[in-house]
Amino acid sequence: MIRIEQVMRDERNFIAISRESPFYPDGKGGQLGDRGKIGGLRVLKVEERQGLYLHYLDGELEPGEYEYEIDLERRKDIACQHTAQHILSASFLKVADLETMSFHMGEEYSTIDLNAPFVINEVIEEAEDLANEVVRKCLKVEILTLGREGSERLNLRKPVSEKAEGEVRIVKIGDFDVTPCGGFHVENTGNIGLIKILDREKVKGSLTRVYFVAGKRALRDYRRKNQILRSISSILTTSVEETEKRVTNLLEDVKKAHSKLEKMAEDFAEFLSKHLPREQICDFSVISFKGYEEVGRFLPKFLGDDEKVILVLSLEGKVEVISKGLDCPGFFEYVKRRHNTIKGGGSRDRIVLVGIDPKELMEDLRDFLS
Ligand SMILES: [Zn+2]
Structure with missing residues (x-):
């Protein structure tokens, strides 16, 4: 109760x-x-x-x-992640003399912050190997309650907190690691099953944050990633082993196709610039284009220098008005006053409008200029 x-x-x-x-x-x-x-x-x-x-x-x-x-299942999971943290911290210390400055236990994954700005892959793998060896050895995890003096004779990985009063709770993992701690732990390292490092990143300028999962979380992570990889390889109709190469090749192809498209769009825009319909309004020659943005983007290059030209481009959901001679901000305000639902903005020689019919915009332009 x-x-x-x-x-x-x-x-x-x-x-x-x-x-x-x-x-x-x-x-x-x-x-x-x-x-x-x-x-x-x-x-x-x-x-x-x-x-x-x-x-x-x-x-x-x-x-x-x-x-x-x-919820005892959750407590078991916390004990598993946390004991894995003890083992990983001790492993990094043994493998590369890296100290754990702090750790964080999360609902999805946990992290430890090591006292070095960079940790090479070999060290990560060596520490991960050692940690899993400790798991497979099925070492007993003992909780000792000792006085401060007695505990300090034990070659602790980290010192007893200054704040600790009275007896000190020590967690001893076989002969592998002895450290003061008040949290939940498994009884045997074999209960952890698996410790997997997921990622690392430089934090706070001089530390490396190592992300890891253990136990059921590690299995869940392995299962999910295996599913993702199998799904990707099936989409690419290749084997899992070939996936990386296929994705690299695909990205290379996309890049090539993209630059080819750019060149074609530019050539087409140059051709169109000589054939697009023009309407004379007052002093201005208004040239309209409706089509792909890739093409429209290049039209100012061939038509935009003439101060007496106004380009009206209807491009997939928006209308752009480009002109060096038109008072673009003034025209934008004029259009906004007439249609209060439109959105957009612009600069001295270019405005972008969303939510307006190009035909209505042409009428606005005629009224604005006359
Ligand atoms: Zn602990």
């Missing part, structure tokens, strides 16, 4: 407050918090604040005594 002393609410949830709680709070010692149920309501988040426990619930209840239920 859990005794709820008080219930408050914020914009989204009801918060059941107790003095003691079987639920491990979120963020304590960098760990993920417990989930489960209180009085049949779902626990969404647990916070510890000034000696009180705040349980965020998905419904309302009155203060009183309630049955609770802790």
Whole structure:
């Protein structure tokens, strides 16, 4: 039973407050918090604040005594990820003398920050190999409770926190790693199954953040990536092994086709520039084009220099007006006053309009110029 002393609410949830709680709070010692149920309501988040426990619930209840239920599968997963973190941190230390400056446990993946701006692939793989060897050795994970002096004789990976009072909780993984910690751990490294590093990146200027998953999360990740790769290879009608080469070749082909298209569009625009319909409005020769943006983009190159020319381009969902001689900002304001639903903008010699019929725009232009 859990005794709820008080219930408050914020914009989204009801918060059941107790003095003691079987639920491990979120963020304590960098760990993920417990989930489960209180009085049949779902626990969404647990916070510890000034000696009180705040349980965020998905419904309302009155203060009183309630049955609770802790999601043990989730706790097992947290223990798995977290013990994997101990093993990985120790592995990087042994393989390359890299220290873990901080770690973060996440719902999807976890990270450790190593004290080097770059970590080469060989080191990543060596540490990953060593960590998985420790998993396969099925080492016992022991929790020792010792006085500060006794614990300091143990060759700890990181020192006991200055803030720690009284007895110190030590986590000992066989003879591989001994470190003070208050979180959840598996009983045997074999329970972890698999530790997989997913990625790394440089952070805070001088550290390397290593992303990893363990246990069921690692299997889930492997399964998902295998599915993605199989699906891609099936789309490309090739084997998984050939996928990388096929994608590289495809991208090369796309690049070549694209530059060919650019050249063709430019040639076509040059040809069109001599044959497009023109309408004389006052001093201006208005030239209209309706078609592909790739072609329209090149028309100003062949027609845009003449101050007496106004180009009206209808390009897939928008209309562009380009002219060195027209008061483009003034015309834009004029059009906006007439059609208040249009969107767009522009500069001194070019405006882009969305949501207007090119025929209506031509009428606006005739009225504006006369
Ligand atoms: Zn721990």
